[in-house]
Amino acid sequence: MADPWVRWDWVRDHGDDILAATRQHVELSLLAVAIGLLLSVPLGLAARRWRGLEAPILGLTGALFTIPSLALFALLVPFTGLSRTTAEIGLVGYTLLILVRNIVAGLDGVPPEVRDAAHGMGYRPLGQLLRVELPLALPVIVAGIRIATVTTIGLVTVTGLIGQGGLGAFIIEGINRDFRTPLVVGSVCSVALAVLADLGLAGATRLLSPWARRR
Amino acid sequence: MSLPADVVEWFTTAEHWRGDFGVPHRLTEHAVMSGAAVLAAVLIALPVGVWLGHRGRGGALAINLANVGRALPSLAILALAQQVFGLSGWPGFGARPAFVALVALAVPPLVTNAYVGMRGVDHDVVEAARGMGMTGRELLWRVELPIALPLIMAGLRTAAVQVVATATLAAVTAWGGLGRFIVDGFGQQDNAQIVAGALLVALLALVTELVLGRVQRAVVSQGLRAESAGVAEAPAVVTA
Amino acid sequence: MQLLQSVRTRTIAAVLLGSLVGAACGSEDDSAAKASKTVVIGSAPFSESVIVANMYAGALQAEGYQVTVRKGLGQREIYLPALQKGGADNGIDLVPEYVGTLLEHVNKNAGEASGNLDESVTKLRSRLDQIGLTALNPSPAADQNAFAVTRATADRLRLRRISDLAPHAANMTLGAGPECPTRPFCQPGLEKTYGLTFKTFRPLDSGGPKTMEALANGDIDVGLVFSSDGAVAARNLVVLEDDKKLQTVDNLIPAIRKDIVDDDMRMVLNKVSAALTTEALIDLNKRADVDKADPENLAREWLQQHGFTKK
Numbered sequence: 001m002a003d004p005w006v007r008w009d010w011v012r013d014h015g016d017d018i019l020a021a022t023r024q025h026v027e028l029s030l031l032a033v034a035i036g037l038l039l040s041v042p043l044g045l046a047a048r049r050w051r052g053l054e055a056p057i058l059g060l061t062g063a064l065f066t067i068p069s070l071a072l073f074a075l076l077v078p079f080t081g082l083s084r085t086t087a088e089i090g091l092v093g094y095t096l097l098i099l100v101r102n103i104v105a106g107l108d109g110v111p112p113e114v115r116d117a118a119h120g121m122g123y124r125p126l127g128q129l130l131r132v133e134l135p136l137a138l139p140v141i142v143a144g145i146r147i148a149t150v151t152t153i154g155l156v157t158v159t160g161l162i163g164q165g166g167l168g169a170f171i172i173e174g175i176n177r178d179f180r181t182p183l184v185v186g187s188v189c190s191v192a193l194a195v196l197a198d199l200g201l202a203g204a205t206r207l208l209s210p211w212a213r214r215r
Numbered sequence: 216m217s218l219p220a221d222v223v224e225w226f227t228t229a230e231h232w233r234g235d236f237g238v239p240h241r242l243t244e245h246a247v248m249s250g251a252a253v254l255a256a257v258l259i260a261l262p263v264g265v266w267l268g269h270r271g272r273g274g275a276l277a278i279n280l281a282n283v284g285r286a287l288p289s290l291a292i293l294a295l296a297q298q299v300f301g302l303s304g305w306p307g308f309g310a311r312p313a314f315v316a317l318v319a320l321a322v323p324p325l326v327t328n329a330y331v332g333m334r335g336v337d338h339d340v341v342e343a344a345r346g347m348g349m350t351g352r353e354l355l356w357r358v359e360l361p362i363a364l365p366l367i368m369a370g371l372r373t374a375a376v377q378v379v380a381t382a383t384l385a386a387v388t389a390w391g392g393l394g395r396f397i398v399d400g401f402g403q404q405d406n407a408q409i410v411a412g413a414l415l416v417a418l419l420a421l422v423t424e425l426v427l428g429r430v431q432r433a434v435v436s437q438g439l440r441a442e443s444a445g446v447a448e449a450p451a452v453v454t455a
Numbered sequence: 456m457q458l459l460q461s462v463r464t465r466t467i468a469a470v471l472l473g474s475l476v477g478a479a480c481g482s483e484d485d486s487a488a489k490a491s492k493t494v495v496i497g498s499a500p501f502s503e504s505v506i507v508a509n510m511y512a513g514a515l516q517a518e519g520y521q522v523t524v525r526k527g528l529g530q531r532e533i534y535l536p537a538l539q540k541g542g543a544d545n546g547i548d549l550v551p552e553y554v555g556t557l558l559e560h561v562n563k564n565a566g567e568a569s570g571n572l573d574e575s576v577t578k579l580r581s582r583l584d585q586i587g588l589t590a591l592n593p594s595p596a597a598d599q600n601a602f603a604v605t606r607a608t609a610d611r612l613r614l615r616r617i618s619d620l621a622p623h624a625a626n627m628t629l630g631a632g633p634e635c636p637t638r639p640f641c642q643p644g645l646e647k648t649y650g651l652t653f654k655t656f657r658p659l660d661s662g663g664p665k666t667m668e669a670l671a672n673g674d675i676d677v678g679l680v681f682s683s684d685g686a687v688a689a690r691n692l693v694v695l696e697d698d699k700k701l702q703t704v705d706n707l708i709p710a711i712r713k714d715i716v717d718d719d720m721r722m723v724l725n726k727v728s729a730a731l732t733t734e735a736l737i738d739l740n741k742r743a744d745v746d747k748a749d750p751e752n753l754a755r756e757w758l759q760q761h762g763f764t765k766k
Contacts, residue, residue, distance in 0.1 A: 003747065013749070070401065071409075074532040081545025082525060082537050150282045157288040161529035162537075163497075168288065169527050175294045176500040177744050178664035183298070187291045194286030198279055235655070302665060303672035308657065309665075389659045389669075395633075399658055402633030404564075 007181045014182075018170075022189060025166025028159065029152045029197075032088055036095030036148060043096070044103030045129075057100060069158040077162065087159035094155055095148040102144025106137030139205060146201045153194045157186075167193070221407035222414070231411075236395070238415065245392035245419065248385070249378045252314055256321035256374060261367070264326040268333020268363065269355050277330035284323030289384050292316040297388055313385030313392075320381055321374040328370025332363030361436055368431040375427055379420045383412070393419065489519040494715065495542030497534045497550040498526045502743035502750050503598060503683060503736060507551040507707060509754030510727055514763045518723045531560050539586055541712055549724075552710040554579055554593055555640075555703030561586070566639055568703035575704050589713050591721055593706040594728035596736050599682040600640055600661070600702055601694045605670055609693040616696040617649055620677065624651040630675030632661035641679065644701045653677070667692075683733055685741025707731065723763075730761045 011018070047054040072090050080086040110133050118132040134141075157168025165172065167186045174183025225231060232238050267273040296312035296319075304311070336359050344358045360367075386394030396412025399405075494515055498508035505526055512522040525547055528534040540546030555568035558579040567578045572593060579590050604614055612623055620627070635641035636656060645651045657674065659665040662681040667690055670678045680687055680694065687694060709724045739757065742748040758764045 007747065010747070070529060070532070073529075074536070077533055077536045077546075078540065081540050082528070082533075082547070083545040086545075146282055147285065151285045154286045154288045157290065160500075160527050162533060163525040163527050165527060168291075171288065171291045171294065172500050172527055175290070176663075177502055177747070179744075179747050180298055181747070183291070183294055187287060187295060190288070190291070191283060191286050195279070195283055198282045198286075202275075202279075302668050303674050308669065308674050389657070389665045395658065399633035402635075402658075403637040404634075405637070 003178070003180045005180050005184055010181045011185060018167075018185065018189065021165075021167045021169060021186075022193065024164065025153070025156050025168070025190070025193060028084070028087055028091065028156045028164065028166055029149065029193075031084075032091035032095055032152045032156075033145065033149050035088065035092045036099050036152075037145065039092065040096055040099035040103055044100045044107070047100065047104050048107055054104065070161060073159075073162050082162045082164075084164065086162055087156075087164045090159065091152055091155055095152055098148040098151060099144050102141055102147075103137070106140030106144070107133055109140055110136045138208065142201065142205045142208070146198055146205075149197050149201060150194045153190060153197060157190070218406055218410065222410045225407040225411045235391075241391055241393050241395055242415065242419070244390075245379070245382055245394075245416075248310070248313060248317070248390075248392055249375070249382050249419075249423075252317035252378050252382075253321055253371075253375050255314075255318045256325055256378075257371065259318070260322045260325035261329050264329025265333055265355075265360065265363070265367075267326075268330040269351075269359060271334065274330065274334065278327050281323040281327035284320065289316060289320065289381050290387065292319055293384060293388050302389065307390065309385065309388040309390035312388050313382070313390045316385070317378050317382060321378050324374050324377070325367075325370050328366050328373070329363065332366030332370075333359055335366065336362045364435050365431070368427070368435065372424060372427045372431070375423050376420050379423050380416060383416055486519050489719065490521060492715070493521040493523060493542060494549055494720070495523045495525060495547045497528050497537060497547035498524065499534065500527045500529065502685075503681075503740055504551055505750040506739050506743065506754050506757075507731075509751050510731070510758060510763075511549060511551065511709060511724060513754060513758040514723050514727045515720065517758070517764045518719060520720070531557075535560070538588060538710065538712065541714070548715045549709060549711045552590070552708050553598060553705040554590075554708050555705045557590075557708070557710060558582060559703070564637075564639070570700045570702070570704060572704045572706060576708070579708075583710065584713075587713055588710055589716065591709045591711060591716075592725040592728050593704075593708045594731045595706065596728075596731040596733045597682065597704065597706040598733075598736065599697075599705045601680050601682045601697065602645075602677050603670065603680045603687060603692040603694045604677055605673075606691045606693050608676060609695075614693070614695060616698040617645070617651075617701070618698050619695070620651055621649065623676075624653050627653050627676035628655045628657055628674070629653040629677050629679075630657040630659045630666050630669050631679035633658040635661070635679065640702055648699050648701045683736035683740055685737060685739070685744045688737070689741060689745045707736075727763065 043057055047057045069090055072093075073086060076086045076089060080089070114132065114136065115128070118128045123132060156164075156166045157171055159165050160168040160172040167190045170182035170186030171190075174180060174186065230237070234240065264277060267277050293312055293316045296315040297309075300311040300315060302309050302312065340358060340362070341354065344354050349357065382392050383394030383397055385392055386398040393412055393416045396408050396415070400408030400410075400412060496508045496512050496515075498504040508524055508526065512524050515522050523542070528537065528547075528550075534547060534550055537546040538548070538550055542548040554572065554575050558568045558575055559565070561579075561582045567582075568575045576590065576593055583589055602617055608614065612619070614620065614623075629635070629642065629645075631641055635658070637643070642653075642656060645653075657669065659669055659675070659678070661679045662684055666675070666678045666680065667686055669675045670692060671690060677695075678692075680692065682694065707728065709728065711720075711724075735757070739753050742753055743750050755764070
C-alpha cells in the first residue's frame, strides 16, 4: 500500500491544473512584492527621516509576521471574502517586514563621506536621495527584494486556506489526503519557481549596478 | 471577560504550570528542540560556509541556498519530512520530522552568512597576512574567522530566532513544544491559550536574541565592532 | 345565485387558464433564471467534503444551474463567514455539513445536539435562520465521531463496545484532535457517560493520517476516527460500538443561503442527500484516500450511477 513519491499518471491528468496553479502562484507573488515595494519605500523613508518612528514601524511590520495566517484570514473573510484581496493583504504584510528593513539598512549604509560630498556638490535633499543615496543603496534594497520575492513564493501556500494557494493547494491536498504526489509536485514546483525568480533578480542586480560588482 | 484579562487568568491558573501539558514542560521541549536543531545546523552549515568562503568558491551556490531555503513553506518541509521519517518512535512522537524541518530551515542562512563573512575580509588584510608568512590554515583561523565572526554570529542569531519561532509549527506534526498551546487553543476555541502560547514563544525568541547578542559581544574582538566589516554586497545579511 | 355561480366558475376557469399559461411561460423563465444563477459551492480540504461538494455541483449543473466549486477552505472559521457573505460577494452559497457538529459550532458548544436526528435538525435550522442560512434535508449517510482500536488490541482485550474499555482505560492512551479535552462528545463525555479516565491524552488530528499511524504503531491505544473513513478497514482497525449513545448525529446535510435556494435546488439536493449512504461514503473515501483516486471523478461516477447525470 506504499504511496510512490510521484504518480506520473496523476501528473499527466492534472497538467492543466498544475499550469493554472503556477500562474496563480506567480500572479499572487508578483502582486504582493510590487505592492509591498510601493508601500515600503515611503515607510522606509519615514522611518529614517523620523528616527522615532523606526522602532514602531519595524515593530509593527514584525508583529504582522507573528499573527497566524489562519487568524488573519478568519478576521478578513467577513470583509473581503475569499478573494485575491484577502490573500494579498496577508502576503503584502509579510513582504513589508523584509522590504522596509532593507530600505532602511541600505540607505543607512551609504557612507557619510559620500553624503557630505553630495551635499557639498550642491545636491538638494530630493536630488541627493534619488541620484546618490538610492543608487548606492540599490544592492541592499534589491537583495531585500530577492528575499521578499522568494519568501512570498513560499508564503503563497498559506492562501490555500481561503481557496487560493496556487501550488500550495497541492501541498495542502497532499497533507490532508496523505498523498505524496501533489505534496511533492507542489513543493518541487514552488522551489523551482523561487530559484528562477531569485536567479532572475540576481542577474538584474548585476545589470543595474555595475559599480557594485566584486573585483 | 476581555481577552487580556482571560490571558492573565490563563497564566495564573496553577494547572497550566503542571504536568506534560504545562508551561515548564512545553518550554523545555521547545528550548531543547530548538537548541538541538541549531546545533546540528551549525555543525553542518558552518564548516561548509567557512570553507567555501576561505577558498572563494561556490559563492553563487552559498548565497542562493539561503534564499531558496525560504521558498519552501515550513508546512511543506514538515509534511515531506513526515513522509520520509514517519511520526512514531524516538525521540518522541512527531519529533523527528520537526527536527529535520528545523535543521533544514536553519542551515541556509548559516551557510550564506558564513560565506559572505569570510569573503568580506579585506583583500589587503589577506595580502598582509600572507606577506607575513602565514599558511592557509593560519590565515583561516587567525585572520579570516575572527574578522568574519560578526557576520557568522549575525547568521547564528537569525537562524536561532527563526528556529524558535518556527518550532511552533512542529505542533502540527503532533509534536509538543510551545506551539501546542497555539494549535490546541485553535482546536478548543480558547483564545486565551493561543495568545498565551504566542507570548511565550515571543518571550523565548527575545531571550534567545538577547543571549546570543551578549555572546556575540563577548566573542567578537573590540576592533571589529565599530566597523561594518566592509561588506557592501551581502544579500542575505539583512535578513528578517 | 346563478350569477354568482357563473362568476365563480368563470373566475376559477380564468385562474386555471392563467396558471396554465403562467406555468408554461414560467418554466421558460425558470431555465433562463437558473442559467443566470451561479451557485458557489465550498468544500474543506478532506476528500469526503470534496466528493460531496462535487456531487452537489454535478447534480445542480444537470438541473441547469451554473456552478463553481471552491475547494480547500481550511476551517469553519473561514468557510462559515464565507457562507454568510454569499457567492456573489466573494464568498460561497452552499457547503456540505454535518448536523451535530455544525449545530454545536454555531451555538458555541451549548450542548443542543443529541442523538435524535429530527430534534437536532430543527434546532440547527433555527440557529442557521438567525444568520441568513438554512439546512436542507439530512442524508441517511453519516460521518460520526467514533473510537477505534487495532484488531490486535480488540482481540487481546476482547473489545467490542466502548463500555468494554472500562477496566483498561487507566492504562491506555487516547489520541484525538486537540479539541478533544473540551468537547462533550470526546474526553469529557467518555468520562461522564462511560466512566473512562485515560492515563494520557495525545493531541493529534481527529481521524487523520497521524491518528492512523499512531494507532498502528502503538503510540496510542484508542483513537478518534470518523465512521465513514476509508482507511479504517484498510488499516485493520475495529470501531467500538457507541453503546451508551454518546455521539450526536452527524448526518450529512447541505447548508445553504436562504436567498439563493429555490424549489428546484431544494429538490435536487434533497434527492442527492437521500441517495447517499454511509456505506457508499466509506467506499468513496477509501478510493480517494487509500487508492488515491480523484475525488472529482468519484463524484462524477456516483452521479452517473444514480441517474443524476447521463453518461
